Amino acid sequence: MSKSSAQYSQSPQHHPHDHGRPFNRRPVSAAAAIPAPAESDGYTIVHAGKQVRFAPVVFWIVVGTVVLLGLWSAATATYFAFRDDVLTRLIARQAEMQYAYEDRIAELRAKVDRTTSRQLLDQEQFDQKLDQIMKRQTALESRATALGAMPDVTGSIPRATPPRGSDAGTSSQGTPKPSPISDTVIFVAPPDREARLESRTPAAASPQPNQFAKVQGFDNVLVRLTTSLDNVERRQIAALSAVEDGMESRVRRMRGVVSDLGLNLADLEAAVPRSAMGGPFVPVKLPANAGPFEKQLNRINLTRAELDRLNRTLALVPYRKPVIGEVEFTSGFGVRSDPFLGRPAMHTGLDFRAATGDPVRVTAYGKVVSSGWSGGYGRMVEVDHGNGLSTRYGHLSEIHVKVGEIVKIGQVIGAVGSTGRSTGPHLHYETRIDGDAVDPQKFLRAGVRLSAG
Template sequence: MSSRSGHHHHKPHHHPHDHGRTPARRPAAAAMPASGAGYTIVHAGKQVRFGPLVFWIAVGTVVLLGMWSAATATYFAFRDDVLTRLIARQAEMQYAYEDRISDLRAKVDRTTSRQLLDQEQFDQKLDQIMKRQSALESRATALGSLPDVNVTGSVKPQGRAEAAPASGTAKPSPISDTVIFVAPPDREARLESRTPAAAKAAPSQFAKVQGVDSALVRLQTSLDQVERRQMAALASAEDGVESRLRRMRGVISDLGLNMAQLEAATPRSGMGGPFVPVKLSADAGAFERQLYRININRAQMQRLNQTLALVPYRKPVVGEVEFTSGFGVRTDPFLGRPAMHTGLDFRAAQGDPVRVTANGKVVSAGWAGGYGRMVEVDHGNGLSTRYGHLSEIGVKVGEYVRIGQVIGAVGSTGRSTGPHLHYETRIDGEAVDPQKFLRAGVRLSAG
């Protein structure tokens, strides 16, 4: 090692020749100061002299190398820990970023799921409304085929008058005060709603449309109102048909007529086809069941209409009913003695038209003693009518006549004191009071 001058290992102020006497047992080298400034390193008998600058440079270099070695050792000692912390920090930041992304994705998924759910619910509601609208349209069409049923079937009544049918309502028989059941033309009844406008909305825009739920609620309310009106109209139609059936059956019963015999005597027009039984589906609702009952009753009513077409319960003359003489015992206008009057005398003017009161076949048309000019019509099942004192006869024997057809004109022929119509109703050839049949006609026309 080198050392400064004055170190205890060296003695100061040695001369150069003293070097030769250095004991051989000394180790390798020794630095001795020269005269003046500087350091001398002795090694194996050789001296190397360094100036102070070089010496301190060497010392500084050694110190720097030592510090560098220490720093390097420290770096390598703590590098793994630093790297671990850096990696952990980086991982923590990455995890936080991924957590944030996951949270945002979850929010997007929830929003999308909610929108899809809302859209699905909207589509379901709209589909239900469309199905309900279709059902109400079918119901409105069915109601339109019923007689005397006035239902518009519109969701939003427009307040305009219902258009008149293309063909006018069938005119009543000129023998009024009587009922001839003629079904009016079918009415078109379409469900007019704003549902198609809602259906046209793009499904993806549901979340952006405001008030869609309230619009659906209003539409449902409108459909509820339509359904209530339809059910009320259907109930009214059923009550009307049932009431009319009761009256028709009651009339036949009151007149003492046999329903089976009347039906057997009813002429049949050409008809036919395969038999297809009427069935009511097991899942039919209240509307369908009620409509089924109405259709069954209507079919029965049509049969009764055909049967009652042979019953003379209508008036033979037009206008107010005024009798100049009733049925039964009366004073004979010519002899002044009690006599049996077998019919009703209707007040009428000369030449007024006389109309047949039921379908039938002319069995007599000509002069008949006290009847004067007389027409007799056979209605089948023992029922017949006579029309006397006619001034003119407009039919021939064997001719088939229908209700309300003119068969002659009022006159005063035969045993008569003035223009009037002598009208008789007979059952099995025996005269019965025509008023019994006329009252039945008034009962049928009621309601």
């Protein structure tokens, strides 16, 4: 704004109706008093008589943008100028690599053809060897299946001590078990024939997986396969021998126990209750070409059948404890001083220390023939086990069975008490043969013998 205009705006304005009124001067505004900024700040561009002013920051931003656009244009022009050369060199490089790969493939094909020719020459001999190995593998797998199908032969006799181990296939329960095939054999035959020989692997074995994959040459592979199958066959025979020895030893021990107890095994077997079963009689026959393994397996099956029969027979023999826990006798079998009269008297059983209410269990399979009060026995239960064997349980505080009831091994028939001629809570236990009392410890020792091993 010019100086004259500023002065003009500051001069008073008169109105025709203001004559005669006092003149009041308006105050000058502060904006009018501030001088204009100096024209030297910033940059001025003059074009065609027109001036454009830029602040320093704006000016340098514009200059930088123009420079960047120039560099970008130069780089783009350079790329388009040399692009054709770069593409040409890349295409030539790819062509060279392709030719090299084709040469390599041709070389490998020729090598494969030579190898295939050699394989075809030996194919007939290789097939014969492979057929033999496959047949042997099939036989070993059949044996492994037979071994794995053999049930546990521990029977119903409880184990009192840890079992003794065996070098060839024993179970944690003390009965030798077969060890299945422990080698896994995978063989890749030529393209026209594939042969896969596999066998089950037990948890105890740790063969190297794909151990034949690194073997070069069919002959070496066949040799290793044969060696592996030999090892499997030896382990199977060892396992089968251990099973047979264990079962035969157990049968001898059970027969010896029956003999030591003075019992007639035939009479005991006749008294065994028969379960509901039947079917036609088919005698066991071995094939004419049966080998040693099949013959040994047949012997084991016969021994196992005998062992099962003895287990059922011994279920009628009271060789187990009538009370649970550690055995502690307060009075043994035989002559003793009578606790009431103080005179020598015959004690016909064993007195087991126990607390009132402790469960009393039957020691063998049988039938209850007496249940109730019986003179000096107090509350008493008598069980007939057949073939002249019977057991008595006296001084009971409670009776849980009735006359005529069939009881099984370990079934609770009453509770410990102090009824009858008794000085305190305990169990009076008797074993009788043909009505005559015999020492129960004889049967208990037989049970220890049966459970050991």
